Amino acid sequence: MKRIGIAASRIAKDNLFLYNFFVLLISGLLSLLIFFVSGFSLIVGLALVSYLTKGFAVFEPGTGFSSMLFICFAALAVVVGIINLLAILVNLKLKK
Numbered sequence: 001m002k003r004i005g006i007a008a009s010r011i012a013k014d015n016l017f018l019y020n021f022f023v024l025l026i027s028g029l030l031s032l033l034i035f036f037v038s039g040f041s042l043i044v045g046l047a048l049v050s051y052l053t054k055g056f057a058v059f060e061p062g063t064g065f066s067s068m069l070f071i072c073f074a075a076l077a078v079v080v081g082i083i084n085l086l087a088i089l090v091n092l093k094l095k096k
Contacts (some may be wrong), residue, residue, distance in 0.1 A: 004030070005091035016093060023091045031084040037077065042072055 008022035046069060 001087045001090050004087055007034050008091065016095075020092055023088060025086045027091070031080050034083075035080045038076055038080070039073060042076065043069070046072070076091075 004026050007026060008019050011022050012018035053063060
């Protein structure tokens, strides 16, 4: 989390507004990257488990798989959001 502040301070060069902007931008982009990579591995893992337990059947909408996928992605979004807020709170500066 400290590396976000280091990168933002090198980009901003003693401008407090730009520093805070880059902290928000970098942490937001990193959290999106974490969400997409984790979400992809989550989908692959759940698909493999489903294929191994049910055979190679096609997923039907409204089955248990879609509700389980929604719950997993909601939990993942909450965890990534909390980590993003912590990274922002650690690196945000209000005064020089």
